[in-house]
Amino acid sequence: MVLSPVIGKLLHKRVVLASASPRRREILSQAGLRFEVVPSRFKEKLDKAAFPTPYAYAIETAKQKALEVASRMHQKDLRAPDVVIGADTIVTIGGLILEKPADKQDAYRMLSRLNGKEHSVFTGVAIIHCCSEDGQLDMDVCEFHEETMVKFSELSEDLLWEYIDSGEPMDKAGGYGIQALGGMLVECVRGDFLNVVGFPLNHFCKKLVELYCPPRREDVQRVKHESIPAVDTFEIASDAAQGDEGCGPSRAGVDGHSGQAPAGPQGPDTNGLVENPPPFPSDLLDLIDGFKASKALFTACKLKVFDVLKEEGPLKAVDVARKINASVCGTGRLLDVCVALGLLEKTDTGYGNTRLASRHLASEGACSLHGFVAYHDEHAWTVFTDLESAVRQGPQAAAGRPEEDPSQSRDRRLRFMRAMHGLTQLTARQVATAFDLSRFTSACDLGGCTGALARELAREYPRLKVTVFDLPEVIEHVSSFHPEGWQPERLHFVPGDFFKDDLPDAQLYVLSRILHDWADDRVHELLSRVSRSCKPGTFTGPRRMMLNDDLGPVAPPQRVVT
Numbered sequence: 254m255v256l257s258p259v260i261g262k263l264l265h266k267r268v269v270l271a272s273a274s275p276r277r278r279e280i281l282s283q284a285g286l287r288f289e290v291v292p293s294r295f296k297e298k299l300d301k302a303a304f305p306t307p308y309a310y311a312i313e314t315a316k317q318k319a320l321e322v323a324s325r326m327h328q329k330d331l332r333a334p335d336v337v338i339g340a341d342t343i344v345t346i347g348g349l350i351l352e353k354p355a356d357k358q359d360a361y362r363m364l365s366r367l368n369g370k371e372h373s374v375f376t377g378v379a380i381i382h383c384c385s386e387d388g389q390l391d392m393d394v395c396e397f398h399e400e401t402m403v404k405f406s407e408l409s410e411d412l413l414w415e416y417i418d419s420g421e422p423m424d425k426a427g428g429y430g431i432q433a434l435g436g437m438l439v440e441c442v443r444g445d446f447l448n449v450v451g452f453p454l455n456h457f458c459k460k461l462v463e464l465y466c467p468p469r470r471e472d473v474q475r476v477k478h479e480s481i482p483a484v485d486t487f488e489i490a491s492d493a494a495q496g497d498e499g500c501g502p503s504r505a506g507v508d509g510h511s512g513q514a515p516a517g518p519q520g521p522d523t524n525g526l527v528e529n530p531p532p533f534p535s536d537l538l539d540l541i542d543g544f545k546a547s548k549a550l551f552t553a554c555k556l557k558v559f560d561v562l563k564e565e566g567p568l569k570a571v572d573v574a575r576k577i578n579a580s581v582c583g584t585g586r587l588l589d590v591c592v593a594l595g596l597l598e599k600t601d602t603g604y605g606n607t608r609l610a611s612r613h614l615a616s617e618g619a620c621s622l623h624g625f626v627a628y629h630d631e632h633a634w635t636v637f638t639d640l641e642s643a644v645r646q647g648p649q650a651a652a653g654r655p656e657e658d659p660s661q662s663r664d665r666r667l668r669f670m671r672a673m674h675g676l677t678q679l680t681a682r683q684v685a686t687a688f689d690l691s692r693f694t695s696a697c698d699l700g701g702c703t704g705a706l707a708r709e710l711a712r713e714y715p716r717l718k719v720t721v722f723d724l725p726e727v728i729e730h731v732s733s734f735h736p737e738g739w740q741p742e743r744l745h746f747v748p749g750d751f752f753k754d755d756l757p758d759a760q761l762y763v764l765s766r767i768l769h770d771w772a773d774d775r776v777h778e779l780l781s782r783v784s785r786s787c788k789p790g791t792f793t794g795p796r797r798m799m800l801n802d803d804l805g806p807v808a809p810p811q812r813v814v815t
């Protein structure tokens with residue numbers, strides 16, 4: 254089915270439908286969405302006259318319904334869901350907005366008004382993405398509406414009253430339910446039927462595509478050169494912002510191309526027609542340039558640019574330079590690059606963090622990837638610089654390197670732990686909820702490092718006891734990654750080597766970002782050890798299971814049930 258991959262984008266998120274409407278619940282669950290229902294307490298009493306259009310009213314009401322649920326859930330356990338969906342359906346005729354009838358007389362007034370005529374049904378929808386960080390709730394709102402035209406037949410008074418007496422109109426916008434008895438009143442419908450019922454599923458899915466699957470760059474028709482300046486690379490954007498001619502080659506300098514799709518090899522033909530150009534190799538150019546973007550990001554992180562701007566932004570380049578103890582010219586250029594990369598914003602008052610940067614690139618905060626960035630800058634960068642010799646000489650090249658001194662290896666381990674901790678904090682919830690693990694009572698996270706995933710598993714499954722099994726030199730540092738006095742319930746750490754020592758007994762073994770680190774024979778050895786630790790065939794209750802969420806270079810999440 255075409256749209257299921259779209260709904261699938263929400264599968265690993267905690268989604269809440271902020272609605273008491275059984276119809277909305279049914280439409281969304283039949284589409285395959287997994288969600289909780291938390292009806293909104295928002296009173297639908299906005300001043301209709303204050304809105305320029307009826308749909309603006311419906312959208313605002315939908316938004317307020319969703320916002321109320323998001324902030325209530327956040328206040329309750331300081332953790333809002335990932336996504337909250339709100340909706341509001343109204344009927345309009347002759348400039349009047351009809352909602353649910355207050356009583357039978359009201360229903361009669363509404364239905365009489367609609368009798369024999371065409372009216373509009375609008376549903377406003379709000380999709381709110383929430384992020385709770387440091388006790389603060391951040392929300393991004395995406396909103397839209399859908400209109401459907403419905404025409405009623407000429408209906409007799411008797412039929413109207415019989416319908417009203419059925420009780421059906423009372424909880425329905427405009428006083429009828431098109432999906433049930435009210436369908437008998439309707440002569441024709443123009444537009445999305447489900448929109449009338451209460452939720453415009455088709456438009457919703459299109460919004461999800463916009464939000465989660467934006468079109469690839471080469472699929473988007475290029476805009477005419479004259480109307481938009483070429484800003485494909487950060488160099489060009491940076492240069493344009495500064496008017497600085499000495500800032501390195503623009504793309505035109507690299508490939509003789511101005512950012513416009515090139516004409517065919519021969520250019521315009523003799524008739525003045527342009528041959529179909531070959532596809533512009535944007536992805537390839539991005540690959541070629543990619544290392545510059547990574548290094549700019551690493552450098553800005555290392556110099557704590559995002560911390561400074563989180564604390565004190567917006568700031569001018571000169572002030573940032575002073576605070577990070579760097580040259581004004583260099584800082585200005587780095588800041589411009591960060592603007593072009595979408596990490597910073599530049600206004601008249603100076604440079605400021607984007608929300609993305611404040612959330613993920615500043616060094617503190619539950620969603621910080623600062624450690625992950627530092628690890629890539631300090632470790633992965635060097636390793637990849639040696640890629641050519643590693644490929645030429647094979648793994649023995651690395652094996653031949655001199656032994657690291659112990660204090661360096663300790664530092665490197667801590668950096669690695671910081672990197673893994675940051676990344677796992679970000680993904681743990683999705684991993685923990687990707688499968689229903691509620692039937693298990695014991696789990697062992699092999700190579701579970703700081704316990705960030707184990708903590709989420711324990712939080713998600715109240716019956717689950719989780720053991721983190723990792724090397725003694727890793728376990729030794731775990732406490733520095735958690736608040737002082739941290740004593741998680743149902744979670745404990747066992748030092749050991751999963752290639753040498755007995756694995757702790759558990760029903761569920763988790764291998765998170767482990768397998769990609771090893772050659773096939775080692776992976777086989779480790780999986781055999783896990784398999785031997787599982788004692789199959791003796792259970793009548795939960796079966797043994799191994800969860801591998803290795804999101805490394807190739808392997809997607811998968812599970813093996815033994």
Ligand SMILES: O=c1[nH]cc([C@@H]2O[C@H](COP(=O)(O)OP(=O)(O)OP(=O)(O)O)[C@@H](O)[C@H]2O)c(=O)[nH]1
Nearest residue numbers: 272273274276341342425426430431449450451
């Ligand atoms: O043909 C139909 N038209 C409308 C409906 C239902 O009518 C209501 C519209 O009311 P509202 O948008 O305010 O939603 P509520 O039910 O109050 O739930 P919330 O908690 O989301 O405010 C809606 O239920 C439609 O489904 C119908 O069934 N058929």
